Amino acid sequence: MTLQVAVNETNGRTVIAPKGRLDGLTTDTFVQEGQRALGNAAGHYVLDLSQVPHVSSAGLRGILILAKAVRQANGALTVYLPEDNRMVRDVFRVSGFANVITICATIEEALGPPAG
Numbered sequence: 001m002t003l004q005v006a007v008n009e010t011n012g013r014t015v016i017a018p019k020g021r022l023d024g025l026t027t028d029t030f031v032q033e034g035q036r037a038l039g040n041a042a043g044h045y046v047l048d049l050s051q052v053p054h055v056s057s058a059g060l061r062g063i064l065i066l067a068k069a070v071r072q073a074n075g076a077l078t079v080y081l082p083e084d085n086r087m088v089r090d091v092f093r094v095s096g097f098a099n100v101i102t103i104c105a106t107i108e109e110a111l112g113p114p115a116g
Contacts, residue, residue, distance in 0.1 A: 004019045015046045021059075031066060077101065080106070
């Protein structure tokens, strides 16, 4: 299965939006595209997981790699994960990611007020 990763700017934030499963077959693509997005000017990044139906342990590793890269660049990463995406929310909760990464239920909350 392929993974598509869209990157755009909204409210002065860089939004990284994968579409598809984050697993052992797709995580390298996700990490490469995510790290490429770090070259954008915005220091606040939003990881939009609204179109990700499944995250494996390899996917979690990829998210952690991206979060560390953002932190090293003195940026901030917020995850948009809708309430109705129960499977991925459960993975975040059980793995402990929900305790170390800011997770928002709406894209508006994740984006916050416009930068500038």
